[in-house]
Amino acid sequence: MxxxxxxxxxxxxxxxxxxxxxxxxxxxxxxxxxxxxxxxxxxxxxxxxxxxxxxxxxxxxxxxxxxxxxxxxxxxxxxxxxxxxxxxxxxxxxxxxxxxxxxxxxxxxxxxxxxxxxxxxxxxxxxxxxxxxxxxxxxxxxxxxxxxxxxxxxxxxxxxxxxxxxxxxxxxxxxxxxxxxxxxxxxxxxxxxxxxxxxxxxxxxxxxxxxxxxxxxxxxxxxxxxxxxxxxxxxxxxxxxxxxxxxxxxxxxxxxxxxxxxxxxxxxxxxxEKYDYATFLRKFMVQGEKVKLNDNDFDYIFYTYGLKLYHNMPLIEALEQSELANLRDFVIAIDTSGSVSGPIVQSFLEKTYNIFKQRDHFFERFNVHIIQCDAKIQEDMKITTFDQFDKYIQQMEIKGLGGTDFRPVFSHVDELLEKKELTRLQGLIYFTDGDGIYPQYQPRYRTAFVFIDSKAYDQAKVPAWAIKYLIEDDEMEDFNA
Structure with a gap:
């Protein structure tokens, strides 16, 4: 050259x-x-x-x-x-x-x-x-x-x-x-x-x-x-x-x-910092034992040797304990003010439901509260099975459409904790456009405000103690797929 x-x-x-x-x-x-x-x-x-x-x-x-x-x-x-x-x-x-x-x-x-x-x-x-x-x-x-x-x-x-x-x-x-x-x-x-x-x-x-x-x-x-x-x-x-x-x-x-x-x-x-939504939800999970086949710690050599030697009689049984990251108690709050549309809320819940169901993210017994709130609590639905979760999503009706005040949800969750309705609360996710009144105190559980609009995300004055998460455009596509 x-x-x-x-x-x-x-x-x-x-x-x-x-x-x-x-x-x-x-x-x-x-x-x-x-x-x-x-x-x-x-x-x-x-x-x-x-x-x-x-x-x-x-x-x-x-x-x-x-x-x-x-x-x-x-x-x-x-x-x-x-x-x-x-x-x-x-x-x-x-x-x-x-x-x-x-x-x-x-x-x-x-x-x-x-x-x-x-x-x-x-x-x-x-x-x-x-x-x-x-x-x-x-x-x-x-x-x-x-x-x-x-x-x-x-x-x-x-x-x-x-x-x-x-x-x-x-x-x-x-x-x-x-x-x-x-x-x-x-x-x-x-x-x-x-x-x-x-x-x-x-x-x-x-x-x-x-x-x-x-x-x-x-x-x-x-x-x-x-x-x-x-x-x-x-x-x-x-x-x-x-x-x-x-x-x-x-x-x-x-x-x-x-x-x-x-x-x-x-x-x-x-x-x-970019996460996909499934990774984001794992922030709220805790380690716990769940009864299921544990392939990682299972010795196949002795198992197959027993089947061969004793004709379908294994020397050892498959292990049935496995430590997984799971959810037990959880709160999903939905901002039902006039600025948040019903179809998007439904898509958000469907996505959350699918992530929970796909990978054994819940213990066998779980306790989820789905709370609708605008300026006051409009509904608190307790969910303990996946069938209930699915039925709620299919039949849900948005209630409220007034102003936005986040404080009633936190007061309500505190009451549930006092009544022992929630005993192992992993956290609260609040789905919102961000334009509302935030509580002044930090709750004793992890909290995240989830946004779907980048402008609202940037302008929202979320308290320092809360997690802030934006669902990007490509993730919204997945929600509606």
Whole structure:
């Protein structure tokens, strides 16, 4: 590879970084993080969060004809890393996720209002972004992804890919595929259900971006242990950089940056520690013995030897004790104010019921109270069997539809504890939109407020002693499936 070309490319990137740092001081650390790697493959430019792979001729020609276009493209790639798009791509349809991420970063570049990056050629992007903002409340990659999947026809998607494309994303999926297969962890410090399927939707996902190179067929390459660790380190590094940018914007740079509030808002969802709902519910479980076949501690050698020697007479019996994480007493409170709809409440209860039933999450005898409350207690239904639980869900009627006051539920649960109606209470989950009066005191049991709306989640003033959980859009899909 011609060293002179490489030297020119190094100088080009150095100039780009200097120019962007001058205008975006709060991103100084983020702008100079990549290790530049020249290559002669058909992919023009791509980045996995650590290495920026580029074709020298692509960089030189683009900079020669559209220097600001390459500068915008470099910022496009940096913002992918800041928003940690390469590490959040599991369980999405790859081609739509690629486009959603491109739209999200291009929107943020526009919000930064850097005059030298806003050329006539970007006006079409601006029109599309303006139209999208009327339908999507926050142009984050996750929300754009849901919008593209549910409301945009394939022909429009294909055209949008051409409009917003800059870098190839194939290298993102090497990390996610390897992690999914080996540890079943992905994304933002994810603690997904270890019992869930490890099938990766990307293996059959379509990559029909018109700019795709022939080798962007979904990568099957397994990363080595050192490569995987390096990318995990990169993931953590970008988490820290994202936090630093947010802190800087909230303090020193807010007055200097007109788009500070938009960027702060865009970074907010990234701070959330992500669990799937089943994993979240396990926070409330306790260890206890349950009578069931315990295959883990059973010696099959003596068992089968006895069957063979004594003709169907085993030497030992199967162990019937197993220690499991279970629930015994539990409270599910439902906010039945006018802002929470019946079908969503029913879907939430169905999902909760299915998780409880699937994996022996309850002891043989359990005691669940489902409480409906708006500004006062409307109903308290005691459930002790799965049949009762199922029947209640099918026949439930939302009662209330008034204002929202969370305090009556806590007072009622305290009364149940005093009466010994609840003797081993593991916790209380309150399903709500968050707009109500919270109790001032901390109860003696674990409490979580569960939200379905990201805006309500961000604005809710949940007490410090309570857990706050947001059911993401993709989980809501599962609820309604």
């Amino acid at each position: 011609d060293q002179e070309l490489l030297d020119i490319c190094q100088q080009i990137f150095k100039n780009i970084i200097s120019q962007l740092t001058l205008h975006l001081r709060f991103m100084d650390l983020a702008l100079d993080q990549f290790t530049l790697v020249p290559q002669q493959k058909s992919i023009e430019i791509s980045c996995d969060g650590t290495y920026l792979y580029y074709h020298p001729l692509f960089v030189i020609k683009t900079y020669q004809h559209r220097p600001d276009g390459l500068t915008r493209g470099y910022l496009h790639i940096v913002l992918h890393a800041v928003f940690r798009h390469p590490f959040l791509s599991a369980h999405m349809q790859a081609s739509l996720w690629d486009l959603a991420c491109d739209i999200a970063v291009e929107n943020m570049i526009s919000e930064l209002k850097l005059a030298f990056l806003e050329k006539d050629e970007n006006q079409e992007k601006q029109r599309e972004l303006a139209a999208m903002k009327e339908k999507v409340d926050l142009l984050s990659a996750q929300k754009i992804y849901a919008y593209l999947r549910d409301q945009v026809d394939p022909d429009k998607v294909k055209w949008l890919k051409t409009l917003f494309y800059f870098d190839d994303h194939a290298c993102w999926y090497d990390f996610n595929q390897t992690v999914n297969r080996k540890s079943k962890l992905y994304g933002e410090e994810s603690k997904d259900d270890p019992g869930s399927s490890s099938d990766n939707e990307f293996e059959n996902a379509s990559h029909d971006n018109p700019h795709d190179s022939p080798n962007k067929e979904k990568s099957k390459r397994q990363l080595t242990a050192s490569e995987l660790q390096q990318l995990k380190n990169s993931q953590e590094k970008w988490r820290r950089i994202q936090e630093r940018i947010k802190t800087d914007l909230e303090t020193f740079s807010r007055d200097d940056q007109p788009a500070a509030s938009q960027l702060i808002q865009a970074l907010k969802p990234l701070k959330r």
